[in-house]
Amino acid sequence: MLLMEHNIKLPEGSIEKQTTTLNLGPTHPATHGVFQNILELDGERIVSAVQTVGYIHRAFEKLAERRPLYQITPITDRLNYCSSPINNMGWHMTCEKLLNVKTPKRVDYLRIIIMELARISDHLICNSIVGVDSGAYTGFLYVMQSREHIYEIYEEICGSRLTTNIGRIGGFERNFNATAFNKLEKFLKEYPKVLKEFGDLFLRNRIFMDRLQKTGGISAERALSYGFTGPNLRAAGVDYDVRVHSPYCSYEDFTFEIPVGNTGDNYDRFLVRDQEMWQSLSIIEQAYKKVQEFKGAEAEVFHAEVPEYYLPKKEDVYTKMEALIWHFKIIMGETAIPSGEVYHSVEGGNGELGFYFISDGGRTPYRLHFRRPSFIYYQAYEELVKDGMLSDAIITMSSLNLIAGELDA
Amino acid sequence: MRPVRFNINAKVASTKDAIGQAPPGFEGEGFFTTKMSEVVGLARKNSLWPLPFATSCCGIEFMATMASHYDLSRFGAERVGFSPRQCDLLMVMGTISKKMGPVLRQVYLQMAEPRWVMAVGACASSGGIFDTYSVLQGIDQVIPVDVYVPGCPPRPEAIIDGFMRIQDLVGEESIRRRNGDQYKALLNSYGIE
Amino acid sequence: MAISNSLIQENLLEKFGENVSNFQDTYEMLSFESSKEINLKVLQFLYEEDSLGFRFLTDLTAVHYPNQIGRELAVVYHLHNLVENIRLRFKVFTSINEPNVFTASKLFESANWMERETYDFFGVNFVGHPNLIRVLNVDEMDYFPLRKEYPLEDQTRIDKDDEMFGRG
Numbered sequence: 001m002l003l004m005e006h007n008i009k010l011p012e013g014s015i016e017k018q019t020t021t022l023n024l025g026p027t028h029p030a031t032h033g034v035f036q037n038i039l040e041l042d043g044e045r046i047v048s049a050v051q052t053v054g055y056i057h058r059a060f061e062k063l064a065e066r067r068p069l070y071q072i073t074p075i076t077d078r079l080n081y082c083s084s085p086i087n088n089m090g091w092h093m094t095c096e097k098l099l100n101v102k103t104p105k106r107v108d109y110l111r112i113i114i115m116e117l118a119r120i121s122d123h124l125i126c127n128s129i130v131g132v133d134s135g136a137y138t139g140f141l142y143v144m145q146s147r148e149h150i151y152e153i154y155e156e157i158c159g160s161r162l163t164t165n166i167g168r169i170g171g172f173e174r175n176f177n178a179t180a181f182n183k184l185e186k187f188l189k190e191y192p193k194v195l196k197e198f199g200d201l202f203l204r205n206r207i208f209m210d211r212l213q214k215t216g217g218i219s220a221e222r223a224l225s226y227g228f229t230g231p232n233l234r235a236a237g238v239d240y241d242v243r244v245h246s247p248y249c250s251y252e253d254f255t256f257e258i259p260v261g262n263t264g265d266n267y268d269r270f271l272v273r274d275q276e277m278w279q280s281l282s283i284i285e286q287a288y289k290k291v292q293e294f295k296g297a298e299a300e301v302f303h304a305e306v307p308e309y310y311l312p313k314k315e316d317v318y319t320k321m322e323a324l325i326w327h328f329k330i331i332m333g334e335t336a337i338p339s340g341e342v343y344h345s346v347e348g349g350n351g352e353l354g355f356y357f358i359s360d361g362g363r364t365p366y367r368l369h370f371r372r373p374s375f376i377y378y379q380a381y382e383e384l385v386k387d388g389m390l391s392d393a394i395i396t397m398s399s400l401n402l403i404a405g406e407l408d409a
Numbered sequence: 410m411r412p413v414r415f416n417i418n419a420k421v422a423s424t425k426d427a428i429g430q431a432p433p434g435f436e437g438e439g440f441f442t443t444k445m446s447e448v449v450g451l452a453r454k455n456s457l458w459p460l461p462f463a464t465s466c467c468g469i470e471f472m473a474t475m476a477s478h479y480d481l482s483r484f485g486a487e488r489v490g491f492s493p494r495q496c497d498l499l500m501v502m503g504t505i506s507k508k509m510g511p512v513l514r515q516v517y518l519q520m521a522e523p524r525w526v527m528a529v530g531a532c533a534s535s536g537g538i539f540d541t542y543s544v545l546q547g548i549d550q551v552i553p554v555d556v557y558v559p560g561c562p563p564r565p566e567a568i569i570d571g572f573m574r575i576q577d578l579v580g581e582e583s584i585r586r587r588n589g590d591q592y593k594a595l596l597n598s599y600g601i602e
Numbered sequence: 603m604a605i606s607n608s609l610i611q612e613n614l615l616e617k618f619g620e621n622v623s624n625f626q627d628t629y630e631m632l633s634f635e636s637s638k639e640i641n642l643k644v645l646q647f648l649y650e651e652d653s654l655g656f657r658f659l660t661d662l663t664a665v666h667y668p669n670q671i672g673r674e675l676a677v678v679y680h681l682h683n684l685v686e687n688i689r690l691r692f693k694v695f696t697s698i699n700e701p702n703v704f705t706a707s708k709l710f711e712s713a714n715w716m717e718r719e720t721y722d723f724f725g726v727n728f729v730g731h732p733n734l735i736r737v738l739n740v741d742e743m744d745y746f747p748l749r750k751e752y753p754l755e756d757q758t759r760i761d762k763d764d765e766m767f768g769r770g
Binding site for chain 1 (some may be wrong): 462463464465466468469470472473476477478491503504506508509512516538539541542543544561562564
């Protein structure tokens with residue numbers, strides 16, 4: 001049973017004698033995911049909140065102990081499923097760190113394009129759902145169309161829309177063809193108008209601002225103590241971004257700004273995410289220009305030369321014996337993996353997504369632990385909503401960008 | 410080159426699947442008679458109110474289905490409700506874990522007859538890739554299911570296809586089905602009175 | 603002043619002497635262990651000392667080594683100094699028969715749920731934790747699933763055909 005008091009006695013002079021218990025249960029309107037809050041309310045004011053998670057616990061960490069490296073990629077997809085390429089690439093980069101694989105520059109730039117598209121996709125969902133929860137459904141419909149364009153770009157490269165399983169250890173499975181670049185150019189031309197229109201609907205909207213400002217705020221010290229990372233921490237005033245702090249995948253070659261808020265309330269989080277989308281757009285444009293500078297043979301490079309860990313070409317797998325054997329061995333994990341412990345983190349849509357990988361030289365990891373940002377900052381929810389109104393608590397929950405798959409793993 | 414076997418003959422558009430088709434009946438000047446179940450089925454199938462029970466990744470594909478590109482409201486499902494008392498169709502999208510099973514059952518029990526259940530995605534149909542100790546291997550362990558939509562996640566077109574299969578089921582259901590012995594036996598096998 | 607792995611190692615050895623050991627450089631991250639009785643003291647030293655300043659707890663988890671008798675469960679802390687940008691891994695070993703480790707939740711608020719998750723998966727009892735109950739699994743579960751002796755699949759299934767899966 002949960003350790004909480006129900007029907008807390010209220011002090012003299014209050015309207016009610018004791019608090020009301022409200023179960024903001026696992027199934028709630030607005031497709032955030034399944035987590036439960038048991039709130040003690042004094043009228044509409046929240047006295048205490050206890051969270052229950054685990055309604056979608058799928059035992060990823062135990063499952064990963066059973067699967068060789070390539071078979072873990074589909075699991076990492078389903079962590080933060082709004083931006084699954086970031087999870088996939090984070091996992092592949094962790095493996096590359098363990099296996100000491102260096103990726104060529106073109107691969108890094110292509111990876112950055114895909115990761116920033118995923119970040120845009122994640123922030124679009126979060127911001128539009130904040131709009132839906134405060135009653136503004138239109139923004140959601142506008143931006144879902146842009147997400148469809150992003151999905152089309154993923155489809156050109158890996159074949160799948162949402163849970164992408166994109167990339168390999170060392171690069172990509174195929175070179176980006178002309179259609180992919182055409183779609184990317186079309187996206188880069190049309191998306192700024194959509195984002196501007198979305199901003200015009202919300203950013204200086206009197207009702208929206210009044211609803212979101214001064215609710216769900218947290219100070220920088222408390223946020224750091226609670227382990228916040230990502231846009232939530234940046235809204236509280238700390239400019240910690242893994243892309244800048246410990247650059248991975250050639251992020252140091254790009255210039256971009258990190259938007260930082262001051263009060264950490266819901267409006268700051270909305271603004272930080274909105275600004276991050278503009279920054280991601282600028283990174284994609286820079287990366288695209290850099291990719292176009294590769295000419296000739298260099299433009300055909302889309303993976304590192306590591307035949308022990310990179311799956312061979314499908315045409316060879318179907319026709320040649322050695323390629324078939326390599327493919328089988330790599331997928332089933334029969335290639336040699338050094339033993340060691342590695343921790344690698346990437347800047348996911350929600351913050352620092354970390355992979356703690358202990359290998360004992362066998363086929364499968366000895367232990368794989370995901371450092372999931374949503375799980376860590378959901379603890380702070382009570383502090384964010386205490387003494388606030390119930391309707392603000394709903395908006396706080398959606399502006400934190402809690403993804404259930406990442407929360408429960 | 411492998412010879413292509415499917416989709417090589419041109420498809421003729423037929424009006425059999427059109428929504429505006431009248432059910433078979435007897436027509437005269439100013440009147441039209443048909444079976445009661447046909448009329449009721451026609452009305453119900455074009456105005457289903459779904460309850461999106463979205464738990465994980467399939468929920469995002471459902472959001473894409475409800476958005477303007479793949480519009481589910483063309484089929485009459487504009488009004489999604491989150492209260493089981495008001496909805497006809499329970500769309501379970503995403504993995505259901507053992508902790509969530511009783512919650513799902515409670516939501517199903519609260520729905521009023523006639524009710525239909527659609528399991529969207531591999532996890533809801535059979536546990537999906539998660540053959541672990543904490544995941545329910547298919548929601549048909551706890552509630553009876555009408556249509557399963559496979560995929561991980563299924564494309565929005567697949568979800569719409571599943572929805573159209575539900576519409577077929579709704580349109581052709583006999584009025585007496587919910588009171589009959591076979592249906593009662595089905596519910597009893599799940600422990601529902 | 604820039605700090606490096608060797609500086610951290612010197613400071614720790616100076617303060618704790620024999621109680622910290624096994625300093626390793628794993629992929630540029632310093633990793634060390636200490637005895638479980640002083641884990642809070644080490645964490646506090648790393649937090650308060652200005653030259654070290656590890657004030658951010660990135661991760662807290664555990665690993666089960668069934669073959670090391672007496673040291674089966676390892677509680678692993680990942681710490682991060684945000685100002686100097688240096689990371690650290692700190693391990694504490696405990697035996698599986700008495701898995702009591704002092705809680706870090708007074709020092710870092712984020713350790714609260716991370717320790718609950720570690721308790722849920724491995725059974726590590728964090729002494730002094732305000733609310734040590736299961737967080738991800740069902741409350742009625744009576745075993746700790748991520749220990750190596752427990753299987754991944756649900757053993758009560760009757761519909762899976764073991765013959766077909768090669769387990770019959």
